[in-house]
Amino acid sequence: MPVWLREYSWRQSGSAVYLSLPLRGLRVTPANIFCTDQYLKVSIPPFLFEAVLYAPIDDTNSTAKIGNGVIFFTLYKKEVAMWDSLTLANANKETLQYLRENAVLKAHEKAKEETEAKKVTKQEHKKYALEATMKLEEAERKRIEDLKEKERQKVTKELELWKKQQEDAEKQKQVQKEEKLHQEVEQLKEKKKEKINKTGISNEGTSKTRLKPTKGCHGSNSMFSENLKEEQLPAPRSAATIKINFTSRVFPTALRESRITEEEEWLHKQAEARRTISADLSELQDLKEEEKNPDWLKDKGNKMFATGNYLAAVNAYNLAVRLNNKLPLLYLNRAACHLKLRNLHKAIEDSSKALELLTPLVPDNENARVKAYVRRGTAFCQLELYTEGLQDYEAALKIDPKNKTIEKDAEKIRHLIQGTMQDS
Amino acid sequence: MSAAGPAGPQLVVHVQHALTYTLFDCKWVPRSARLLCLGSAARGTGLLQLYELQGGRLALLREIEKAEPIKCGTFGATSLQQRYLATGGFGGNLNIWNLEAPEIPVYSVKGHKEIINSIDGVGGLGVGEGAPEIVTGSRDGTVKVWDPRQKDTPVANMEPVQGESKRDCWTVAFGNAYNQEERVVCAGYDNGDIKLFDLKTMSLRWETNIKNGVCSVEFDRKDVNMNKLVATSLEGKFHVFDMRTQHPTKGFASVSEKAQKSTIWQVRHLPQNRDIFMTSGGAGSLHLWKYEYPSQRLKKDSEGAEMGVAGSVSLLQNVTLSTQPISSLDWSPDKKGLCVCGAFDQTVRVLIVTKLNKV
Numbered sequence: 001m002p003v004w005l006r007e008y009s010w011r012q013s014g015s016a017v018y019l020s021l022p023l024r025g026l027r028v029t030p031a032n033i034f035c036t037d038q039y040l041k042v043s044i045p046p047f048l049f050e051a052v053l054y055a056p057i058d059d060t061n062s063t064a065k066i067g068n069g070v071i072f073f074t075l076y077k078k079e080v081a082m083w084d085s086l087t088l089a090n091a092n093k094e095t096l097q098y099l100r101e102n103a104v105l106k107a108h109e110k111a112k113e114e115t116e117a118k119k120v121t122k123q124e125h126k127k128y129a130l131e132a133t134m135k136l137e138e139a140e141r142k143r144i145e146d147l148k149e150k151e152r153q154k155v156t157k158e159l160e161l162w163k164k165q166q167e168d169a170e171k172q173k174q175v176q177k178e179e180k181l182h183q184e185v186e187q188l189k190e191k192k193k194e195k196i197n198k199t200g201i202s203n204e205g206t207s208k209t210r211l212k213p214t215k216g217c218h219g220s221n222s223m224f225s226e227n228l229k230e231e232q233l234p235a236p237r238s239a240a241t242i243k244i245n246f247t248s249r250v251f252p253t254a255l256r257e258s259r260i261t262e263e264e265e266w267l268h269k270q271a272e273a274r275r276t277i278s279a280d281l282s283e284l285q286d287l288k289e290e291e292k293n294p295d296w297l298k299d300k301g302n303k304m305f306a307t308g309n310y311l312a313a314v315n316a317y318n319l320a321v322r323l324n325n326k327l328p329l330l331y332l333n334r335a336a337c338h339l340k341l342r343n344l345h346k347a348i349e350d351s352s353k354a355l356e357l358l359t360p361l362v363p364d365n366e367n368a369r370v371k372a373y374v375r376r377g378t379a380f381c382q383l384e385l386y387t388e389g390l391q392d393y394e395a396a397l398k399i400d401p402k403n404k405t406i407e408k409d410a411e412k413i414r415h416l417i418q419g420t421m422q423d424s
Numbered sequence: 425m426s427a428a429g430p431a432g433p434q435l436v437v438h439v440q441h442a443l444t445y446t447l448f449d450c451k452w453v454p455r456s457a458r459l460l461c462l463g464s465a466a467r468g469t470g471l472l473q474l475y476e477l478q479g480g481r482l483a484l485l486r487e488i489e490k491a492e493p494i495k496c497g498t499f500g501a502t503s504l505q506q507r508y509l510a511t512g513g514f515g516g517n518l519n520i521w522n523l524e525a526p527e528i529p530v531y532s533v534k535g536h537k538e539i540i541n542s543i544d545g546v547g548g549l550g551v552g553e554g555a556p557e558i559v560t561g562s563r564d565g566t567v568k569v570w571d572p573r574q575k576d577t578p579v580a581n582m583e584p585v586q587g588e589s590k591r592d593c594w595t596v597a598f599g600n601a602y603n604q605e606e607r608v609v610c611a612g613y614d615n616g617d618i619k620l621f622d623l624k625t626m627s628l629r630w631e632t633n634i635k636n637g638v639c640s641v642e643f644d645r646k647d648v649n650m651n652k653l654v655a656t657s658l659e660g661k662f663h664v665f666d667m668r669t670q671h672p673t674k675g676f677a678s679v680s681e682k683a684q685k686s687t688i689w690q691v692r693h694l695p696q697n698r699d700i701f702m703t704s705g706g707a708g709s710l711h712l713w714k715y716e717y718p719s720q721r722l723k724k725d726s727e728g729a730e731m732g733v734a735g736s737v738s739l740l741q742n743v744t745l746s747t748q749p750i751s752s753l754d755w756s757p758d759k760k761g762l763c764v765c766g767a768f769d770q771t772v773r774v775l776i777v778t779k780l781n782k783v
Contacts, residue, residue, distance in 0.1 A: 152436045155776045156480065159438065162759050163457045163477065170456075233547075234555050234604050236571035237579035240626040244582055246591050247617050247633045 002048035008086075015080050017057070019073040021049055028066045035059050037078070039103035042071060052099050054083040262360040273326035273357075294320040298330055301337075310337045328357035332368060335375045344379045351376035370396045374406060377413075386417045433712060433761075433783060435743040439774040441482040445471050447766040449496045452756045453523075454549055455504060458485065459754075459764050460523075461772055462511060464493030470513060474523065477774065488526045492517060500545025500598070500646075501556040501572065510558050510572075512540025518560055520572055531572045536562035546598035546607065549757075552647030554604040559597075565590030567611045569623065582611065582621055582628075591615045599643030599667075600650040610653060612638025618655055630675050634663055640690045643667070644698035652715065656688035656703055664715060669722055669732035677732035683711055683739070690753045696760045700740070700783060704753045704765060708746035710775070713737050714783060740783060745773060 010019040019040075026044050034041040037056045042049040057075040065072040077083075088095075291297065301316035317334040320327070335350035354372045358365045377392030393410040400406065445465040452459050457477045465471050470490040475482040492513040502508040502520075508530055510520045516536035519529040540560045547556035557579065558570045568578035584590050592614040600608035607623040614637040620630040636657040644652040649668075653676075656662040663680040670676055686706030694700040699715045718735040725731050748769035756762040761777040 148434065148436070151434050151778055152438070155436055155778055156438065159477070159759070159762070159776065160479070166455070166457055166758070236555060236574040237557075237569070237623065239577055239579050239581070241581040241583065242621055242626060242628055243585045244619060244628060244631075245585055245588060246613065246615060247631075 001046075002043075003046050005042070005047050005049035008049070010086050012083055014082065015077055017053075017073075017075040017077065017083065017086070019051075019075065019086065021071045021073070022069060023047070023071060024069055026069075028071060030064075030066075033064050033071070034103075034107070035062065035064075036103035036106050039099055040073070040075075050100075051087045052096060054085055054088055055079060055081065263362050263364070265360050266362045266364060269326075273324065273328075291319070292323060294324040294327060294330065297323070298327070298333065301330075301333060305333065305337055305340075310340045313337045314341070326357060328354045328365075328368060328372075331357065332372055332375070335372070335379075339375055339379060342382070344383050347379040348376055351379070366399050370400045370403070370406075373399070374409075377409075381413060381416075386413055386420070389413055390417065433741050433777050433779045435710060435712065435741055436776045436778060437745065437773055438776050439477065439480060439482055441475070441772050441774075443473075443770045443772060445770065446768065447752070447770060447772060448494065449752045450764045450766040450772055451497055451499060451509075451754050452758075452762075452764060454499055454507060454757055456758075459772075459774070460497065460509065461766065462494040462497045463766075464514070465489070468493065470494040472509075472511075472521075472523075472526070475772075482772070482774070486523070488521075488523075495540055496543045498543050498545040498558070499549060501548040501558045502545070503548055503556075504550050510543060510545055512543040512560050512562075514539045516540055516562060516564070518543070518558065518570060520558075531575070533570065533576055535560055535568055535570065535578065536564050536566060538563035541593060542595045544596050544598050546601050546646050552601040554601055554607060557598070557607070559609050561593035561596035561611050563592040565593060565613075567593055567596055567609065567621070569609060580609075580621075580623055580626065582609070582619070591617065594638055595640045597641045597643055597653075598646050599653070601647050602649050608650060610641045610643065612641045612655055612657075614638070616657065630670060632675055634661070634680075636661060639687060642691050642693060642701075644693045644701070651698065654691045654693070654701055656691045658687045660684040660686055660688060660705070662688050662691060662703060664734065664737055666721065666732040666734050669730050671725070671729055671731040674725075674731055677734040679734035679737060681713075681737050684709060687749065689749055689751050692753045692755055692763075694760070694780070695755050695757045697780065697783075700780065702753060702755075702763070702777075704750035706749040707744065708748055708750055708767060708769075709742055709744040710750060710753075710765065711742040712740040712777065714740050741777075746771065 005021065005023070008019060008021045010017060012018065021042060023042075023044065026047065028042070028044060032042055032044050034043065037059050038053050040051045040053060053075070056078045058078055059075075062073065062075040065074075297316050297320035301313045301320065304310075304313040304316060314334060314337045317330050317337065320330050321334070324330075331350045331354035335347045335354060338344070338347035338350060351372045355369065355376075358369050358372065361369070373392045373396035377389045377396065380386070380389035380392060390410065390413045393406060393413060396406050397403070397410060443461065443463070445463045447461055447463040449462040450459060451462070453474070459475050459477070459482075461471075461473045461475065463471050470493040472486075472488040472490065472494065473484060474486040474488075476485050490513075492515045494511045494513050497509050497511040499507060499509060501510060506522070508520050508522050510518065510531075512518055516534055516538055518531075518533050518535045518540065520531040522530050540562045542561045543558060545556065545558045546552055547554050555571055555573075558572070559567060560570070561567045565584050567582040569580035571579045593611050594614050595612040597610045598607065599610060600606050605624050608629065609621045609623060611619050611621070613619075616633045616635045616637055618632050618634060618638055618641065619628060621627070622629040634655065634657055636659050639656050639658065641653060641655045643650055644654070651667055653665040653667050654662060655665070659682075661680055661682045663678045665676040665678040667676055683703065684705035684707060688703045688705050690704045692702055694702070699717075701713055701715070703711045703713065705711070715737050716735050718733045721733055721735075722730055723733055745765070746767045746769050748767050750765050750767045752766040754764050756764075761780050762774070763777065764772060764774050766772045
């Protein structure tokens with residue numbers, strides 16, 4: 001329940017009403033005051049003052065002054081008349097309610113209208129500003145264009161002038177040359193006559209006819225100058241060759257072709273592989289020092305393979321793998337041994353493992369990869385899985401297209417496949 | 425568009441002419457307002473077109489069709505009266521043509537096994553001294569120097585050692601031809617190697633590697649004691665080497681600049697001012713640069729050996745003309761600021777660079 005403020009005093013003139021409302025100690029802000037054309041309310045919770053006015057007022061122009069513990073309202077009447085009292089006397093509850101609600105609605109509408117109006121003006125202002133900037137920019141652009149045009153025209157004129165000069169100069173030169181030519185031909189004729197008398201051969205004459213015609217009407221004059229000049233020019237250089245080397249890189253590719261990241265990865269992997277020792281040391285304590293070195297074991301294995309002792313080679317590679325299972329070459333070589341021993345499935349397994357370890361694909365491990373594909377292909381073919389075998393041979397061919405043996409073998413497999421298909 | 429603003433040199437397009445074939449090289453005919461376009465037609469033949477600047481357009485004067493597409497050409501080794509054109513073709517053939525009678529070449533040799541990527545000439549046009557010579561660089565990794573008076577065999581051959589894998593040679597340039605004996609050839613390769621060959625001593629004088637393939641090299645002047653060399657490469661970088669002082673181990677001092685995001689196809693120095701050069705890029709742009717010398721070109725290193733000091737390069741102007749690479753560029757030796765450029769969008773443009781006197 002609000003506390004009603006009823007201590008107010010008012011006086012009026014013909015056109016205005018002056019209302020003073022004391023508020024002891026209360027802080028008032030404009031938000032607490034609500035006024036429409038026939039309703040006035042001041043609400044500072046829990047205090048409330050409300051008045052349904054006797055006659056409508058002009059609420060847009062009316063003012064409220066807050067200060068000194070008092071609100072002083074100056075309400076301008078819509079109609080000039082003297083009020084009997086500030087508020088409507090016979091205001092019952094319903095009318096009051098109705099009036100109140102009406103007032104609120106009206107206030108809302110007013111607020112809406114105001115915002116609308118504001119929006120519209122804002123839009124217009126923006127448009128105007130935009131147009132102004134556009135005009136400025138246009139002007140700037142035009143100015144630059146004009147400057148450029150002027151330059152262009154100036155330059156074109158100069159060019160035309162220069163061209164004319166060139167042409168005039170050329171014409172002059174031609175005229176001069178023709179005169180000279182005429183003179184020299186005369187001289188030559190005289191000389192020729194003399195020479196014929198002496199030797200009977202006229203070299204200059206023949207050389208004149210043999211030299212190809214030169215540009216335009218410069219004709220024979222230039223031949224004379226050529227002859228003279230050639231005597232002054234040094235003889236052609238004696239032929240020589242300079243041998244050059246190109247900058248070497250770890251991987252010989254230029255920067256734009258380089259697959260640096262992959263190559264680095266490959267180098268890194270190799271380095272890592274060499275360092276890991278994955279075996280269980282306890283079992284291997286009774287081995288000699290050198291037998292614990294996977295590389296040494298690999299060499300041993302290779303030697304035994306070369307002599308034909310495939311089982312021993314497999315043993316050596318097995319031990320090496322137990323020591324270090326990241327070296328692709330071990331698996332590769334073991335695959336070769338298994339092939340020879342006709343352990344085809346094991347050969348396929350080992351070639352596959354080798355191929356797995358030979359990633360990323362770089363030119364460095366091309367050789368190894370070709371071998372792995374060929375071995376696996378052979379194993380497949382011996383198991384009569386010709387299609388898989390052909391796939392591997394083709395993969396090998398893709399890496400090394402110039403290898404004739406691989407090509408021939410691939411062809412053979414293709415024929416075999418076609419043969420079996422025809423039979424079945 | 426303008427880096428230096430309206431106050432600096434402007435690159436004005438004077439004429440733009442569309443062609444119906446791929447243009448590989450364009451050259452001014454010396455002492456004239458005529459220019460030559462070299463390229464390859466769609467049917468796989470070579471085309472030579474001679475244009476003349478008339479008013480605001482290019483008028484076609486002659487069109488010559490040859491069996492083999494033409495990659496590059498130069499007037500560098502002929503006299504001013506003859507003005508023979510030396511061309512390098514796609515099949516490795518070097519031909520010298522008389523444009524008045526182009527049916528049969530004046531000189532022809534199958535110099536290389538693969539396409540001749542670049543050609544340069546020296547000793548002609550009244551510039552420099554010594555015998556006229558032509559150098560060609562090819563995809564087969566060799567650089568050969570030819571004398572038009574000697575048939576069939578080159579007078580110098582720079583080839584890889586037996587067994588060495590070859591790298592394409594992309595560009596060649598003559599330099600240091602200030603008297604009758606001295607001459608130097610600079611070659612750039614696709615793996616970033618730059619090699620300097622001294623033809624007087626027939627030896628390799630200097631080599632370096634700039635990591636990215638070298639698209640174009642040029643000395644600022646062919647006929648003086650070698651002063652500066654600009655080498656441009658892929659990935660938008662170019663290097664300016666100060667060639668006056670060679671340090672025994674460090675070679676030549678250089679400054680490098682990364683200008684455009686794409687390959688820099690060509691560099692050409694202004695014939696009238698050797699410190700101004702233009703680079704053309706793979707994004708269809710042209711940049712005009714000025715080189716400033718350092719206060720001291722020489723300094724001594726810790727052991728007392730002399731080494732050069734590179735200066736600095738500043739951008740004067742740039743303009744984007746096309747979306748395709750501008751593969752060829754040539755300044756006119758007669759009119760300062762007049763240049764022609766050819767791009768892979770099959771257009772040839774004649775440009776005028778203004779205000780070069782005030783730079």
